[in-house]
Amino acid sequence: MLDERGLIEEARSLDGGYYQLKIAAPRIAAAAKPGNFVMVRVSPSLDPLLRRPFGILESRPPHIWLYYQVLGRGTRLLSALGHGDSLDILGPLGNSFAEMPGKRVLLIAGGRGIVPLFHYAQAYAGRQPLFMLYGGRGRADLPLLDRIKALPLRGLFIFSEDGSIGQKGLLTDGLEKIVRTERPDITLSCGPEAMLARLARMLKPEKTENHASLEALMGCGFGVCHGCAVQTVAGSYRKVCDEGPVFPLEEIRWPT
Ligand SMILES: Cc1cc2nc3c(=O)[nH]c(=O)nc-3n(C[C@H](O)[C@H](O)[C@H](O)COP(=O)(O)OP(=O)(O)OC[C@H]3O[C@@H](n4cnc5c(N)ncnc54)[C@H](O)[C@@H]3O)c2cc1C
Numbered sequence: 001m002l003d004e005r006g007l008i009e010e011a012r013s014l015d016g017g018y019y020q021l022k023i024a025a026p027r028i029a030a031a032a033k034p035g036n037f038v039m040v041r042v043s044p045s046l047d048p049l050l051r052r053p054f055g056i057l058e059s060r061p062p063h064i065w066l067y068y069q070v071l072g073r074g075t076r077l078l079s080a081l082g083h084g085d086s087l088d089i090l091g092p093l094g095n096s097f098a099e100m101p102g103k104r105v106l107l108i109a110g111g112r113g114i115v116p117l118f119h120y121a122q123a124y125a126g127r128q129p130l131f132m133l134y135g136g137r138g139r140a141d142l143p144l145l146d147r148i149k150a151l152p153l154r155g156l157f158i159f160s161e162d163g164s165i166g167q168k169g170l171l172t173d174g175l176e177k178i179v180r181t182e183r184p185d186i187t188l189s190c191g192p193e194a195m196l197a198r199l200a201r202m203l204k205p206e207k208t209e210n211h212a213s214l215e216a217l218m219g220c221g222f223g224v225c226h227g228c229a230v231q232t233v234a235g236s237y238r239k240v241c242d243e244g245p246v247f248p249l250e251e252i253r254w255p256t
């Protein structure tokens, strides 16, 4: 874990309340793997006290890119920063999505859950057959679509709840058919808890190996506060920050 002062070189406002930051953080960029995250101090003062966790969209030393949605005070403060501002960043944190040479991998991303999967696709698309199922509430919820279309994916399947882009419906509506036709060996997913819970139920009878990246409210980000614990089906607890954020999908006790 590194504590680095990152310099914002580009801050872009995208559709749907999303923002993208290009940050010079050479040491974190050199170490980051798809699935890792960072803890960012969103203000130069100690208010708010807690850093906020964000996935790493892209890492090309000396830069990392973050992609985030404004939700509350912390992300609002972050969205006010721009070119030339600096950020106190801890990272890279957590485990990562392993590269699966030769395996057919289906990436399943809901909304801002695209972050670690975009990183994975960028890092490994040339080396293994990748398919992506990507969905959101509407067109504005998928502002990275043009960049995703430029990735060398074997297949891209888009769903929107309001039908403004791609097929109308939840992305899970397309899952069964894609699993039948593209025959993935592995699924990697990230998105809202309800989506992951549904995926866990739907993929249970399939032969695929399934891994998901989870979100949780985080205090420290490195294993000390226990604020991020999630329950497993075996009844024990796992910390999302340092034992995750990537877990086997079937290991987690999802809400019914
Ligand atoms: C490992 C990890 C990676 C993440 N990666 C990204 C990312 O790449 N892009 C991105 O936009 N967001 C990401 N998040 C979520 C992000 O950390 C929160 O949106 C952010 O901390 C909200 O801060 P805030 O001060 O703006 O909102 P707050 O004022 O703290 O909260 C606003 C609302 O959002 C809810 N909320 C806050 N954090 C979370 C969370 N982690 N999960 C669910 N609900 C939450 C709160 O309960 C509250 O209702 C990630 C979270 C984790 C744990």
Ligand code: FES
Binding pocket: 217, 218, 219, 220, 221, 222, 223, 224, 225, 226, 227, 228, 229, 239, 240, 241, 242
């Ligand atoms: S966030 Fe503190 S232990 Fe995970």
